[in-house]
Amino acid sequence: MKWSVIFDALPYLLEAAGTTLWVSLLGMALGQVLGATICIGRVAGGRTLARFGALYVSFFRGVPLLVLLLLVYYLLPFIGIDVPPLVAAIGALGMSSAAYVSEIFRGALYAVPRGQAEAAAALGFPATAIWRRILLPQALRISLPALINELILLLKASSLISVVGVAELTRTGHSFAAATYRQMEIYLTVACIYLIMNLALAAMGGLVERRLARG
Amino acid sequence: MMSQPSLADQPMVQMRGMSKSFGHHAVLRDINLTVERSEVVCLIGPSGSGKSTLLRCINFLETYESGEVRVEGRLVGYTDGPHRRRMGGRALRDIRRGIGMVFQHFNLWPHMTALGNVAEALVRVRGLKQAEANQRALDMLTRVGLTDKANAYPSRLSGGQQQRVAIARSLAMEPRLMLFDEPTSALDPELVGEVLQVMRDLAAEGMTMMVVTHEMGFAASVADRVAFLDEGHIVEYGPPRQVLHESAEPRVRQFLQTYHERNSF
Amino acid sequence: MDWALYLHYGPSLASGFLVTLLCWFAGGAVGIVLGFVVAVLARLPSPPLRWLLRGYVEAVRGTPFLVQLYLLYDGGPAIGLRLEATQTGIVALGIYGSAYFAEIFRGGFNAVPRGQVEAASSLGMTPPAIMRRIRLPVMLVAIVPALTNMMIILSKETVVLSIITVPELMYQMQSMAAETFATFETILAMALLYWLMVELVARLGRSVERRVTAFMTGVA
Numbered sequence: 001m002k003w004s005v006i007f008d009a010l011p012y013l014l015e016a017a018g019t020t021l022w023v024s025l026l027g028m029a030l031g032q033v034l035g036a037t038i039c040i041g042r043v044a045g046g047r048t049l050a051r052f053g054a055l056y057v058s059f060f061r062g063v064p065l066l067v068l069l070l071l072v073y074y075l076l077p078f079i080g081i082d083v084p085p086l087v088a089a090i091g092a093l094g095m096s097s098a099a100y101v102s103e104i105f106r107g108a109l110y111a112v113p114r115g116q117a118e119a120a121a122a123l124g125f126p127a128t129a130i131w132r133r134i135l136l137p138q139a140l141r142i143s144l145p146a147l148i149n150e151l152i153l154l155l156k157a158s159s160l161i162s163v164v165g166v167a168e169l170t171r172t173g174h175s176f177a178a179a180t181y182r183q184m185e186i187y188l189t190v191a192c193i194y195l196i197m198n199l200a201l202a203a204m205g206g207l208v209e210r211r212l213a214r215g
Numbered sequence: 216m217m218s219q220p221s222l223a224d225q226p227m228v229q230m231r232g233m234s235k236s237f238g239h240h241a242v243l244r245d246i247n248l249t250v251e252r253s254e255v256v257c258l259i260g261p262s263g264s265g266k267s268t269l270l271r272c273i274n275f276l277e278t279y280e281s282g283e284v285r286v287e288g289r290l291v292g293y294t295d296g297p298h299r300r301r302m303g304g305r306a307l308r309d310i311r312r313g314i315g316m317v318f319q320h321f322n323l324w325p326h327m328t329a330l331g332n333v334a335e336a337l338v339r340v341r342g343l344k345q346a347e348a349n350q351r352a353l354d355m356l357t358r359v360g361l362t363d364k365a366n367a368y369p370s371r372l373s374g375g376q377q378q379r380v381a382i383a384r385s386l387a388m389e390p391r392l393m394l395f396d397e398p399t400s401a402l403d404p405e406l407v408g409e410v411l412q413v414m415r416d417l418a419a420e421g422m423t424m425m426v427v428t429h430e431m432g433f434a435a436s437v438a439d440r441v442a443f444l445d446e447g448h449i450v451e452y453g454p455p456r457q458v459l460h461e462s463a464e465p466r467v468r469q470f471l472q473t474y475h476e477r478n479s480f
Numbered sequence: 481m482d483w484a485l486y487l488h489y490g491p492s493l494a495s496g497f498l499v500t501l502l503c504w505f506a507g508g509a510v511g512i513v514l515g516f517v518v519a520v521l522a523r524l525p526s527p528p529l530r531w532l533l534r535g536y537v538e539a540v541r542g543t544p545f546l547v548q549l550y551l552l553y554d555g556g557p558a559i560g561l562r563l564e565a566t567q568t569g570i571v572a573l574g575i576y577g578s579a580y581f582a583e584i585f586r587g588g589f590n591a592v593p594r595g596q597v598e599a600a601s602s603l604g605m606t607p608p609a610i611m612r613r614i615r616l617p618v619m620l621v622a623i624v625p626a627l628t629n630m631m632i633i634l635s636k637e638t639v640v641l642s643i644i645t646v647p648e649l650m651y652q653m654q655s656m657a658a659e660t661f662a663t664f665e666t667i668l669a670m671a672l673l674y675w676l677m678v679e680l681v682a683r684l685g686r687s688v689e690r691r692v693t694a695f696m697t698g699v700a
Contacts, residue, residue: 058675058679059675061678062674062675062676062678062679062682063671063674063675063678064636064637064639064640064650064674065636066639066640066642066643066650067650067667067670067671067674068671070654070667071667071668071671074663074664075664075668078664152542156542156543156544156545157544159544159545159546159547160544160546160640162546163643170544170546170547170550173547173550174550177550177554177555178554182558183554183555183557183558184551184555184558187547187550187551187554187555190547191539191543191547191548194542194543194544194547195538195539195542195543198542198543199538199542274602276598276601276602304606304607308604308605308606309604311601311602311603311604312603312604314602316602316603318595318598318599320595322593322595322596322598322599323596323599324596324599324600324613324614324617324618325596325618326617326618326621335603335613336600336603336604336605339605339606339609339613340603340604340605340606340609381599384599384603385603388603388604
């Protein structure tokens, strides 16, 4: 084991880890917004909206992420939009995540005890208020553990965007490994960095869960 | 070596100075209890008094720390001798083969039919061939009145039927002692009778039985002796008349008051 | 879109499909067996062993599959491991899956109602017999949904193998895309194809779930 290689590579790897984190968060944000929209469309929208939502979820959960990435990457120039690979990557991550997030939200909404919305309706609340004050806040709280888990999954999934040329952690590691021929050391380091990030996220998630359980 | 007293002289169950704790919480304190062959003993008392734990110590589903539990003279759970060591698996299984246990929640195996449940131990533990085991199992099911349900899965049976299958499952092993841990507590009231009837028949046939129960009517009419437990102690132990109607112990009277008021027995 | 093109590439696509199936089933089998072993070993009363196994599961679940794949394929030779791409792919899928399957089996063991085990031991059944006749059957029914779900996840992970040149379906389609310059159409077709396959597998999984759990819930 040649440890010095690791020390040389570390600054670059850590910087790339930052990119990984950043990309994952952006993808998560997109996924949340899109996912929430689809969820609400499926639950409260009309029949066509619900069908479209179901189709979206089926497609973006059924197609492997790598295929999706390439699809987005080649789709945009095909229809005339020219974007840097990073944007395409975040777009693919976000759209894929949205499918899972919308299911998480949907499950959380159904988990809110029915009686609460009924009580509000009996008191004369308008529908929008019931959503805003009763259903959404509780659904959010219920779905938080699953959402943090989704972020962890996104972080791992982001390793795939290396194939479209984004300089995130896996790609940087791959370049270093190929250049130095010390693949084992470099990849172990890369794996450790991912592991630490995920464990930190999981720990934060646990904290958040405990805080919410008390409130 | 001293000659062992013959098996016929031994009480079926003998507990001397038995104590058990869960951590710092003492659940059973200095239990002294004897159950003779063919006796029916009912254990009654408030929740948390240790009745079920006492029963489960007899076949070592619960461990105990001090004192002795002997079944047919044989020490349960530990080796007999100057230094007490935990009994080996084989010896424990050997003891358990002679003891039948019926649980509050039946514990039938959901992936086997009624017949399958009853025959299983005959094949795995007794080593019978499947065909012979099935025949014996069918006889047992007939004995508890469930011949026509032999091929039904537990999920299709009522609670009372499931419990009767459970009794048949234990009976198939021809135990010399049967332990019942609140056998009717999980049943709808209208299903309790069919299970109690099976238990009455067993008692009439001379089976040695220990029953933890809240069914005072059963205790009054079937038991040879009744033990009242409270907070880990046996407060009173004697014939049903003595414990249920003539007890001088305040705790016993207090507990039985609600049953008397409702004219349960 | 030139349909004649797709006909020309038929054999290579078919072979790619078969390689995908091979990697999926072989990897899944390795994963299930390894995961079961890990789950059973984790029940032994040995804290250092449990600690080690816990570390294994956390490490595999906390790192991306691609990194594990690179580690085995590019890093393997450094410790004397020189496997072909497809073999590496199967091993990698197996290891990746094993961590998740181990957790599924762990949950399954915990889901066996204690009372049913007690009934068996009070009848005098030996621990191996109890495991074989009571624990495993009851547990397997409980975890069928989780197992099918994980198998679906593994089927999607097979596409990552194309990165280390395993000649599975995506690899073949990408070659076709590069050679024909009909890149977008090919990739779209690939997306639709995978969508169809996964949807079919998911439906198959659901019907298997229903059949297996039928007698448990009393449904005819």
